[in-house]
Amino acid sequence: MSKGLPKRSEDYSLWYNELVKKADLAENSPVRGCMVIKPYGFSIWEKMQAEIDRMFKETGHTNAYFPLFIPKSYLSKEADHVEGFAKECAVVTHYRLKNDPDGQGVVVDPDAQLEEELIVRPTSETVIWNTYKNWIQSYRDLPILVNQWANVVRWEMRTRLFLRTAEFLWQEGHTAHATKQEAIDESIQMMNVYAQFAEEFMAVPVVKGVKTESERFAGALETYCIEALMQDGKALQAGTSHFLGQNFAKAFDVKFTSKEGKQDFVWGTSWGVSTRLMGALIMAHSDDQGLVLPPKLAPIQVVIVPIYKGEEQLNAIRDKVNELIKPLKAAGITVKLDDRDTYKPGFKFAEWELKGVPVRFAIGPKDMENNSVEIARRDTGVKETFSLDGDLLTKVQELLNDIQDNIYKQAFDFRAENTRTADTYEDFKSILENQGGFVSAHWDGTAETEEKIKEETKATIRCIPIDAKDEEGTCIFSGKPSQRRVLFAKAY
Amino acid sequence: MSKGLPKRSEDYSLWYNELVKKADLAENSPVRGCMVIKPYGFSIWEKMQAEIDRMFKETGHTNAYFPLFIPKSYLSKEADHVEGFAKECAVVTHYRLKNDPDGQGVVVDPDAQLEEELIVRPTSETVIWNTYKNWIQSYRDLPILVNQWANVVRWEMRTRLFLRTAEFLWQEGHTAHATKQEAIDESIQMMNVYAQFAEEFMAVPVVKGVKTESERFAGALETYCIEALMQDGKALQAGTSHFLGQNFAKAFDVKFTSKEGKQDFVWGTSWGVSTRLMGALIMAHSDDQGLVLPPKLAPIQVVIVPIYKGEEQLNAIRDKVNELIKPLKAAGITVKLDDRDTYKPGFKFAEWELKGVPVRFAIGPKDMENNSVEIARRDTGVKETFSLDGDLLTKVQELLNDIQDNIYKQAFDFRAENTRTADTYEDFKSILENQGGFVSAHWDGTAETEEKIKEETKATIRCIPIDAKDEEGTCIFSGKPSQRRVLFAKAY
Numbered sequence: 006m007s008k009g010l011p012k013r014s015e016d017y018s019l020w021y022n023e024l025v026k027k028a029d030l031a032e033n034s035p036v037r038g039c040m041v042i043k044p045y046g047f048s049i050w051e052k053m054q055a056e057i058d059r060m061f062k063e064t065g066h067t068n069a070y071f072p073l074f075i076p077k078s079y080l081s082k083e084a085d086h087v088e089g090f091a092k093e094c095a096v097v098t099h100y101r102l103k104n105d106p107d108g109q110g111v112v113v114d115p116d117a118q119l120e121e122e123l124i125v126r127p128t129s130e131t132v133i134w135n136t137y138k139n140w141i142q143s144y145r146d147l148p149i150l151v152n153q154w155a156n157v158v159r160w161e162m163r164t165r166l167f168l169r170t171a172e173f174l175w176q177e178g179h180t181a182h183a184t185k186q187e188a189i190d191e192s193i194q195m196m197n198v199y200a201q202f203a204e205e206f207m208a209v210p211v212v213k214g215v216k217t218e219s220e221r222f223a224g225a226l227e228t229y230c231i232e233a234l235m236q237d238g239k240a241l242q243a244g245t246s247h248f249l250g251q252n253f254a255k256a257f258d259v260k261f262t263s264k265e266g267k268q269d270f271v272w273g274t275s276w277g278v279s280t281r282l283m284g285a286l287i288m289a290h291s292d293d294q295g296l297v298l299p300p301k302l303a304p305i306q307v308v309i310v311p312i313y314k315g316e317e318q319l320n321a322i323r324d325k326v327n328e329l330i331k332p333l334k335a336a337g338i339t340v341k342l343d344d345r346d347t348y349k350p351g352f353k354f355a356e357w358e359l360k361g362v363p364v365r366f367a368i369g370p371k372d373m374e375n376n377s378v379e380i381a382r383r384d385t386g387v388k389e390t391f392s393l394d395g396d397l398l399t400k401v402q403e404l405l406n407d408i409q410d411n412i413y414k415q416a417f418d419f420r421a422e423n424t425r426t427a428d429t430y431e432d433f434k435s436i437l438e439n440q441g442g443f444v445s446a447h448w449d450g451t452a453e454t455e456e457k458i459k460e461e462t463k464a465t466i467r468c469i470p471i472d473a474k475d476e477e478g479t480c481i482f483s484g485k486p487s488q489r490r491v492l493f494a495k496a497y
Numbered sequence: 498m499s500k501g502l503p504k505r506s507e508d509y510s511l512w513y514n515e516l517v518k519k520a521d522l523a524e525n526s527p528v529r530g531c532m533v534i535k536p537y538g539f540s541i542w543e544k545m546q547a548e549i550d551r552m553f554k555e556t557g558h559t560n561a562y563f564p565l566f567i568p569k570s571y572l573s574k575e576a577d578h579v580e581g582f583a584k585e586c587a588v589v590t591h592y593r594l595k596n597d598p599d600g601q602g603v604v605v606d607p608d609a610q611l612e613e614e615l616i617v618r619p620t621s622e623t624v625i626w627n628t629y630k631n632w633i634q635s636y637r638d639l640p641i642l643v644n645q646w647a648n649v650v651r652w653e654m655r656t657r658l659f660l661r662t663a664e665f666l667w668q669e670g671h672t673a674h675a676t677k678q679e680a681i682d683e684s685i686q687m688m689n690v691y692a693q694f695a696e697e698f699m700a701v702p703v704v705k706g707v708k709t710e711s712e713r714f715a716g717a718l719e720t721y722c723i724e725a726l727m728q729d730g731k732a733l734q735a736g737t738s739h740f741l742g743q744n745f746a747k748a749f750d751v752k753f754t755s756k757e758g759k760q761d762f763v764w765g766t767s768w769g770v771s772t773r774l775m776g777a778l779i780m781a782h783s784d785d786q787g788l789v790l791p792p793k794l795a796p797i798q799v800v801i802v803p804i805y806k807g808e809e810q811l812n813a814i815r816d817k818v819n820e821l822i823k824p825l826k827a828a829g830i831t832v833k834l835d836d837r838d839t840y841k842p843g844f845k846f847a848e849w850e851l852k853g854v855p856v857r858f859a860i861g862p863k864d865m866e867n868n869s870v871e872i873a874r875r876d877t878g879v880k881e882t883f884s885l886d887g888d889l890l891t892k893v894q895e896l897l898n899d900i901q902d903n904i905y906k907q908a909f910d911f912r913a914e915n916t917r918t919a920d921t922y923e924d925f926k927s928i929l930e931n932q933g934g935f936v937s938a939h940w941d942g943t944a945e946t947e948e949k950i951k952e953e954t955k956a957t958i959r960c961i962p963i964d965a966k967d968e969e970g971t972c973i974f975s976g977k978p979s980q981r982r983v984l985f986a987k988a989y
Binding site: 078094145 | 524526527528531532533534535536538539540543559560561562563564565566567568569570572573579584585586587588589590591592593594595601602603605614615616617624627628631637643647648650652664666839
């Protein structure tokens, strides 16, 4: 197949867009800002969902489902929240169409106007806390540890597949607690769950940290986050977990009676990751030949391409392969034999490379004679001939583990090379302009400085890393004293 | 706990509503017609989803995701479809709110009106066939066997939890084929998948059949369905599978080049089941004490209630139980020890009975002495003392299988007793009025007769059963000749 992928070094942004489309991950739909997630892309998302959902359940959470629509007035109940979310959203004003009296097609029926407009949820804190009011009376009803997998809509003007779309898929956890400390612990726990998922499954190293006040979730007292670095030196926020304090409990009057018989407002958290993770996954590992998938999330882990002339050779190979893959399948490895007779091997090699399958077998007449198979790994491109007298299952398991480790290491090394410290504003600007990546620098802690740096350099404070050490210094911009470094970058 | 469930014999409808709420399955939300699916209810839905999804994948289907919104003009492209779906739907007309200049809160920004209104999908044929146009050029691109799990919105005026809600969750399969026969085979296959799921997992016997023209899906040439009978004698359509012919291919100009080089329109199917299945599950088996869940879909299969005085006894029981349940858990049985010290055993018994847990253990001091456990089954209420010298795992496995079989048999017998033949209109009306259930009767095949019978009796033709035998007869209403009996019932 002709890939026609641009090179990353020439046009990273175009490379990403083309890769997403050509690898059959997603495409733009005729509905502005909304994407179609294609079967191959969705099967990766399903694997992500399965692991994340398992981790949620292991930490005591259960799933539920809340309405798609939010009454307009709910958004106004939490003052910061409405500023952050009420503006760019899809508004339902009518509930009926009718035949166009003046022509063909249908028009909105003016008689079917809603008394109060409904907003398609941009996030569900309001409708969920309105519900929790009825679920919570006593400390015995707490904690509530609920998550939902859902679609949400934020009316984005400039969209990019997976990274920023008007409609996207996500999970949103919403928990309610009797004490402040328990809620803080929960929000930190979920940041850690996200970090573990990103590193162990996506093979993407992340920085855990807290957001500055200006980057905080609208309605939160603290936003914890994980930040990843992409190959073009831009950062990507991969997940956030918010300590909401009692803000939503106060907005929706959610109180409980403590063991001691006292009434108090409930403490809350919310946390989410979205199909944006697909963007992070694609950009962290892929190359000019196409997608590179971590084995733990690859829908197909091993693809087998037969090389043959005629039906007879193909049948012989097919029989051999069916024997070979039995132990692999029994061990839970996903194997696909690509025996389509409508495409040639070279086309298939290119296609599976583009789609990021970690391990490829090729078997031809010579391999049949020699009882061998050619094994190629996607991450390094290295090929070897493997004798089938050996233990193929162990070989493949080792290879998959090695690929998972190797791409994590590559991403980790890339991030290490692209995390720099700057002690002057000149250095800071020069790094951002010429090299990109994370810049660790002192900041005076004011929103004003943060805003000015953003205006002048387009870099934002990605986070104050959890493991940032106390270090006396002076703000690169204002020269005022600072207690620790924060992490700047240009970001997606 | 005080259940306060009404009796089915007194007010079946109220019993259903109260059961759904008290068993923590779902509740109404402040958004008209939209429900909140609570964690316990959602965990049952998740088990349903997992089995159905597995069955889809085993029959070659993959998941994908298409936009929530549909441009208004798309709905008009298939003539029958717009009649069926365009009328009662949620219409997005604006994409922004702004602060109310005259007061508090937010108002719709009149400057942010969409050029073309967007409809929140009531079903996705239009947006999906518009996408398939770009996916299909040649016979090599076929078949496409895609499903999506999604939320949809149909503006219902009279809603009931799970049975009829404005927003509901469902799956919608949309397939594209090169030949008519392949598409028909696919739609029949999916009806069979639904029937197998209903009978094997939900323990609900269903009649497979085809809908009459007036009950057909808007845009289909044939609608296959499964119909179940509820305990109040009303029928419930539990799943439908549509042979779409080339209707949507023609509406969206989706053509392919055959092996022979000829151009033709693509053949389509669509098929879906929804959270309505939850309603069917609840109504098919439950009793005046609460929910009765089939073991294969029960989130908790065995609940253990300790009976104790003081921490010491509880700890002893807890140790014993933790040993006991190891082999059960290893065998994949879901077990919950209810060791809450805030509730008494009687309360717990009632709560788990209400929530339909198939098997309950009770262990008290006497059981500890005698090395025994009291085992109660939810379906029959029968209790027995089981000596732990015996094989508990085998006992529980047999019990779960037996409960699954027994509730299926009960539902099957109930349906057999409540399926009657009528050969005169008098008999027909009398059965419907006094007994309910399915009525098998001759019909002259006209929409006119169907409509009149519906007007006069509220009964509709649920389906023409797949296994209906050829039988000469005369229509109960018109006296005109008929070739086979069809199945009537009042329906949800």
